[in-house]
Amino acid sequence: MKNAPDLSAQIAKSIRDAIVSGDLPVDERLPSEAELSEQFDVSRSTVREALKRLAAQSLIRTQRGATGGAFVNRLTFQDAYGQQITTSALLLSMNEVDFVTACEARFALERACAPLSAQRRTADHLATMRAEITRQSQPGLSDESFCASDVAFHRALVDGAGNPVLSYQLAGAVEAIEPLMNMITFTARSRDHIVAMHTRIADALEASDAEIVDKLLAELADYTAELGQSVASASAK
Amino acid sequence: MKNAPDLSAQIAKSIRDAIVSGDLPVDERLPSEAELSEQFDVSRSTVREALKRLAAQSLIRTQRGATGGAFVNRLTFQDAYGQQITTSALLLSMNEVDFVTACEARFALERACAPLSAQRRTADHLATMRAEITRQSQPGLSDESFCASDVAFHRALVDGAGNPVLSYQLAGAVEAIEPLMNMITFTARSRDHIVAMHTRIADALEASDAEIVDKLLAELADYTAELGQSVASASAK
DNA sequence: GACAATTAAATGTCTGACAAATGAAAAATG
DNA sequence: CATTTTTCATTTGTCAGACATTTAATTGTC
CATH class of the missing domain: 1.10.10.10 (Winged helix-like DNA-binding domain superfamily/Winged helix DNA-binding domain)
Structure with a gap:
């Protein structure tokens, strides 16, 4: 052979x-x-x-x-982002990674950035996050747009850590999960809850309170996993 | 145009x-x-x-x-690992990412895995870590082999989290830093220190004590960054 | 039915050709 | 001489056709 x-x-x-x-x-x-x-x-x-x-x-x-x-060619972070996102998205879809596993990975990594972001985030990062929160509060928003804004919010949080290597690594985890999130139908109530959490996270980042950010992210992780599981159990019927 | x-x-x-x-x-x-x-x-x-x-x-x-x-082709995690590692290594070398930044990213991500690993690591993971610790204690070991064993140790820690998505994301961060680590000349004293830290980490994982693991990883991160900086300042002369 | 030879289909490789882009040198122009 | 235009050589992009190689199905033979 x-x-x-x-x-x-x-x-x-x-x-x-x-x-x-x-x-x-x-x-x-x-x-x-x-x-x-x-x-x-x-x-x-x-x-x-x-x-x-x-x-x-x-x-x-x-x-x-x-x-x-x-x-x-000088491999730029931008180039690498793109490749990472495609690869991660394919990995998740082709290997039938369940929502909970992907979600766990995503939030675990995001929490790794939180302390750094609380310490270093600039006014720009905060402004981006606030802007996305505003967008998320619009009543007529489609689920896709809500998810996209969610991703943008979390991207800003990650970028706030000011470490391009971290941003690169996280790009895959945060963005690749978007297709999975898109399968969730966000009720008005769950949207309100998520927006409220985002607001508290932004507040805590503004106050440079790493501990609270971490606690809130853990909460949001649990809440998101729950949402995902309710979708999974509904479609399993 | x-x-x-x-x-x-x-x-x-x-x-x-x-x-x-x-x-x-x-x-x-x-x-x-x-x-x-x-x-x-x-x-x-x-x-x-x-x-x-x-x-x-x-x-x-x-x-x-x-x-x-x-x-x-079904994109396997194995395939994705390989691509991730090459890409990450090139990103670091071509963009002159400094050791401290790469190190910070690596340990931040690794600490994200620690709580999960403390909870889920199997006997196999512990055995691998102990075996690598033994290898690292051999006196005649080259710096390259020491680094390789270091990577293997940390890989086992990450894999212990039992989340393939996390393992994939971390592969780049942990392995791509190896070339940078290879530039460090490990003195007998620094090796002893690292081996001791590894032992304590393995102990804490065995005891499923996530808090101590996190504390030890933070310490190890600081120590590694110090080692790297001393090399940088020495070569800057 | 079992085994061997043939065949068809597909990728892998080679050769030679021309098109298109592009910078540099050469020539024309004032 | 300076400037503009033209020519030209180099290099990648694309095409067409051929042959080699691999592989599984088909056919033929016993």
Whole structure:
């Protein structure tokens, strides 16, 4: 049972390793496709397939023209966010992760940010949170918009920690859960309750009271899990 | 300044959207390359480049032969781990994330797992942690091996929470920091200290004492940050 | 029915060609 | 000489067609 991967996969791996190891620094130009095909002794199509693999991971970017070519791409947090969110969303949907598990992960991680956010959140973060609370209070809002605003609120909380690495890690957990949340029908009463909790969380962050934020997040986690479970038991009938 | 992406990128996006939206379910076979090239009205090479992009993200797998083709791949947690770790490592190295920031994120996230792990860790998790502690106590161990064992120890702690979503999110934070940790030269004294802390953490987990685990992790976070900073100030000279 | 050879379908790879973009050099212009 | 225009070489993007390889189903043979 031989298991030789495709040539294009091998070549992609070879170049990827060079990038990850730092052997090919950011903005370095790779040899042209023609040169690469000579170096690896394969056709240009094979090289191109390898390069497309790397491009899909945002490891390189390509430019046409005389001074063009493939360049090692600086992976931005923005790029990474996007990838993380798609991957997380697929993980949840394809592996039938139940709502409670996803919810637990999300709030556990969010609570990890809370103390830092209580300490460092700027006026901007607070303003964003207040604005989202206002949006959430609008009567005619669709469930989807309510969820989106919920995500934006929590994003602001996470970003308030002022640690881009944390924000990146949390992006997946917070945003990937949105499709699952969208399956919940929010009653007027549950919306009121959530908005009230958000307000208290924002107040506590404004007062830099990490302990209360943590307590409120724990409460909100329980409440959200309950909402999710009532949906699950209703659809199981 | 027109900004039309490549055809292969467009096609990849089209198929990716179909997968993410659930329009193409797991294990569904995509049309053959020939059929796709007809549908999208492009050449087979272009279709292939699109498929390679998707393969790079583990969204599809391909099989040769009569009943072969491209199939929608179930994204496993294992696959996602790998991608997360590479991405996180690149983010840290390419954006010159300082050790303190990375360290802060890592321990904040890890502390999020601690209460759950104290409650749910199995005997297996404890055994793994004890085994790694033993390895870390070996005198002749290289710095790299010490770091690797450190990562394994913390992985076991995180996995103890029994939430695969958490484990996935944490994989990046914990493992991507390893290269940064590798730059630290661990003195015999600092190793002893870390091993002692690990032992106390394992003890607290065995006793299901979440509070003590949290306290110890906070301490370990501070200590690790100190070690990192002393390296930074030494190399700044 | 069991086994072997054939066949069909699909991906993997190669070759060669042309289109399009793009910056740099060369030429024309004032 | 300075500036603008033109040409040109380089490189990626796309296409068409061919052949190799793998794999399962089909067919043929005993």
